[in-house]
Amino acid sequence: MIVNAINRAFETADERKWEKTYWALDIHDTILKPNWKSHQIPTDFYPCSKEALRLLSQREDVVLFLYTCSHPRDTDQYIELFKSYNIHIDYVNENPEIVNDDLGYYDKKPYFNVIIDDKAGFDPIIEWPMILQWLQDFQN
Numbered sequence: 001m002i003v004n005a006i007n008r009a010f011e012t013a014d015e016r017k018w019e020k021t022y023w024a025l026d027i028h029d030t031i032l033k034p035n036w037k038s039h040q041i042p043t044d045f046y047p048c049s050k051e052a053l054r055l056l057s058q059r060e061d062v063v064l065f066l067y068t069c070s071h072p073r074d075t076d077q078y079i080e081l082f083k084s085y086n087i088h089i090d091y092v093n094e095n096p097e098i099v100n101d102d103l104g105y106y107d108k109k110p111y112f113n114v115i116i117d118d119k120a121g122f123d124p125i126i127e128w129p130m131i132l133q134w135l136q137d138f139q140n
């Protein structure tokens with residue numbers, strides 16, 4: 001369950017005194033219901049996704065970046081769409097804040113603490129409401 005992963009990320013951040021956690025976000029079948037059109041982005045959010053992402057955007061210990069196969073022509077539109085709901089995305093398919101070191105090589109797989117992606121097993125119908133509830137219960 002994603003809330004377990006979220007819990008773990010914040011606990012680890014706490015233990016190791018990390019100021020931030022990094023969240024990789026897929027879009028289709030994860031935040032938005034796909035519309036299968038090539039020149040019109042979908043705008044239909046899964047229930048609770050907007051609210052949860054807005055709360056995450058407000059947290060100073062959370063950095064959100066898109067992890068998506070969307071065309072570059074569309075990613076700006078997604079970022080604008082999310083911004084219109086006060087959801088702030090910092091990067092697309094990269095996390096320049098964490099650079100290569102002895103322990104990790106991030107040129108081809110950006111560093112993240114949490115991944116929200118239907119292809120990683122995330123169920124948007126069940127799990128967005130759980131994330132929202134978790135955030136409301138454990139707000140800083």
Ligand SMILES: [Mg+2]
Nearest residue numbers: 026028029118
């Ligand atoms: Mg997807």
